[in-house]
Amino acid sequence: MKWTEVQEIAIQLADAHPDVDPTRVNFVDLMNWTMALPDFDDDPKRCGERILEGIQQAWIDEVA
Template sequence: MKKRTWRDIDDIALDLAERYPNLDPLAVKTPELKKMIAELPTFGDSPDAASDKALEAIQAAWYNEYED
């Protein structure tokens, strides 16, 4: 399986939704979100390569999954 990068926004959001089904994504602060993503077994990019824009997009996509 190909490891995810910061560009795989929707896939990362799905991974987070599966791993943390009862956690409201909007309650997660940016540094914690970055750490959670880096700890995903499917993630293979450098944690330092994260941009605020990518983190915000992932959080929004995760929230959409959470609401469904």
Template sequence: MKWLNIEDIAEALEEKFPDGDIINIRFTELKKKILDLEGFDDEEERCNEKILEAIQAAWIEERS
């Protein structure tokens, strides 16, 4: 997975952290969780706040 695989990342986060507080998560914590996902293979520097916002929104949608 790469940073722009928003939906795949959201699905993987929901699978690994089904009880996580995704509304109040800090972006630093979200970024760490993504970097630790199995199958995630992208450079940390390629991430920005806009990408993290999109991932958070997709994760919220995935859960609902």
């Protein structure tokens, strides 16, 4: 899984952290949790604020 697979990342984060409110996650934790996902394999340097915003929004949509 790569940084561009925002929807899949959001689904896996929702499954991995069911008790977390995604609106309250800071970007440092979001990045670390994404990189810790079992299927994730991408360079941390390819991640930026826009990607993290997209992941966070997709996660919010996933649990709504």
